[in-house]
Amino acid sequence: MTYIELKDSTKKFKTGDTEIIANDSLSFSIEKGELVVVLGASGAGKSTLLNILGGMDTNDSGQVIIDGENISTYSDKELTTYRRHGVGFVFQFYNLVQNLTTKENVELASEIAKDPLDSVDVLQQVGLDDRIDNFPAQLSGGEQQRVSIARAIAKNPKILLCDEPTGALDSQTGKQILQILQDRSRNEGSTVIIVTHNSAIAPIADRVIRMCDAKIQKVETSGQPSDINDIEW
Ligand SMILES: Nc1ncnc2c1ncn2[C@@H]1O[C@H](COP(=O)(O)OP(=O)(O)OP(=O)(O)O)[C@@H](O)[C@H]1O
Ligand SMILES: [Mg+2]
Known part of the structure; x- marks a missing residue:
């Protein structure tokens, strides 16, 4: 079942006299529960795409259909509800609240969700159970x-x-994180989108979307994604 569908989604940024097209008429669809890797060089428009999918930014034209609803027509209030209940976002530059501890940072997000998981359990999964009270x-x-x-x-x-969830991690810790993300998709039916410039991650995906110069270059699906233990970087 198609869960996410983009139709000709375009996003431009204007700075002074110059205009940059960050996303140029992107169209693709993603099925529910898939693990998707979006690959592309620096500046290709990956974070811009992710921000639009997550309701943190809006496009200029085109449709962004999530579970049958075109979120590109949403009001700010509707987008807030969508972000709050529908989306978990891993930021490229973490965006942690500096004066809250590890545990409090996680709770701050989970408290506003409808059916959250236990913060300490999740911190244990990512190997941080001995850092919960650190800032x-x-x-x-x-x-x-x-x-x-x-x-x-x-x-x-x-x-x-x-957004680049393994960028700061050694390959062993990175694989541990990718395994958790793949488990979310396989066992819980979450749709997981991983943006990266690391092409070594691509084989674990059910679908790979390649971006180049603000455009979609290629979309490939894989019937048999690789085991996370079999990839190397
Ligand atoms: N807020 C903004 N204002 C102006 N230009 C922007 C803004 N955000 C992104 N851009 C531009 O849009 C283009 C795409 O940026 P984006 O951050 O989506 O790339 P990216 O693929 O995520 O790159 P990276 O791999 O380096 O994170 C770049 O040319 C960037 O300079
Ligand atoms: Mg980026």
Whole structure:
């Protein structure tokens, strides 16, 4: 069943006199429960796409249909509800609240969700059970990234949007995180979208969307995604 569908979605940014097309007429569809990898070089428009899918930014034209609803016509209030209940977002640069502990950062997000998971359980899954009372400044980059991942997962969302979720992680910890994300899709039916420039991650996906210069270059589906233990980077 098609769960996410983009039809000619375009987003431009204007700075002074120059206009940049960040997403140029993107069209694709994603099935419910798929693990999707969006690949593309720096500046290809991946974060812009993810922000639009997550209701954090709006496009200029085209449709963004999520579970049958075109969110590109949503009001700010409708977008807030959509973000709050429908989406878990792993930010490229973590966006943790600096004066809250690890546990509080995760709870802040899960408290507003409808059917959240236990914060400490999720922190345990990402290997941070001994860091729950630390503040972000006391954590390494990779640990902060894992708090950000735990925060998104603890909301137990239908859609998990992850912007370079393994960017700061060594390959072993990265694989542990990818396994958690794949389990969310396989066992809980969450639709998981991972944005990365690391093409080594692509084989684990059910669908790979390649972006280049603000456009979709290619969409491939895989009947037999690789085991996470079999990839290497
Ligand atoms: N708020 C903004 N204002 C102006 N230009 C922007 C803004 N956000 C993104 N852009 C531009 O849009 C293009 C796409 O940016 P985007 O962040 O989506 O790329 P990306 O694929 O995520 O890159 P990276 O892999 O480096 O994170 C870039 O040229 C970028 O400079
Ligand atoms: Mg980006």
